Amino acid sequence: MSIQNIDVLYTAVATAEGGRDGRVASNDGQLDVVVNPPKELGGSGAGTNPEQLFAAGFSACFQGALGVVARQEKADISGSTVTASVGIGKNGAGGFGLEVALTASIPNVDAETAKSLVEKAHLVCPYSNATRGNIKVDVSVA
Template sequence: MTKIEKVLFTGKTHTTVNRDPNAQRGDHGVVDIRTSAPDCENREFIAAEPHPTAEQLFAGAWSACYITALGIAASLKKVTLPPDASVDIQVDVGQTGPGWFLGAQFTVRVPGVAQDVAEAIAHSAHQICPYSKAVHGNIEVALNVVTA
């Protein structure tokens, strides 16, 4: 796995499970994309640019899948995720020497959950999420878990 030396393009997402149709939406000039999962809960890819880049679309699809896996991992550990749990993913395309590579940075927010429990759930979600499994060992993935 190669670490990116120079980032050329970045796609960012913020994904939540939307249980409130009155939740704050993206700012003017951006698009909210609703995705779905087999459990039929809505996942929101909030505030995408009107013409998203491939990196942003990949980050959005990955984050919708990952937040579903996060819920599954939490339920397997008998933990209820807070309603404001969210996942931010940044996917970078960059170079190291002449080679082009992908990299990803995750920020998982689970306010009120003990740090060690939240980290265990976040790591377990990567073992469940098909996108995470597909890129495992192929790209560098950084994980930051925020519980405050």
């Protein structure tokens, strides 16, 4: 697999202080959150955590990709949602890894159309493209 060059249209910038037990803020002031490890990882669970932020970004991005595909296919995805579940755990190599489950609910199309839209969105979504071949990502329709 080769690294793909892209024509950058936008760059998001965020800075972390204190790692998983600190604060993350964007350079434009739109994001400023306390981060703490979840209780399952020995933290207080008092703030958000990197996995929640990744789930938020992936679900929003995938919903956007679904919209792109739906417009191309002239499909009605109004009322649709995408839920991302991000799991973290030991990877067996002494470190940690992630896995993602994406579930789309598309109430205004039949099951076959929904499945096709989701599969095509998985090819369009930048998060899907960034994680493909790196972590387990399961995509399904509710």
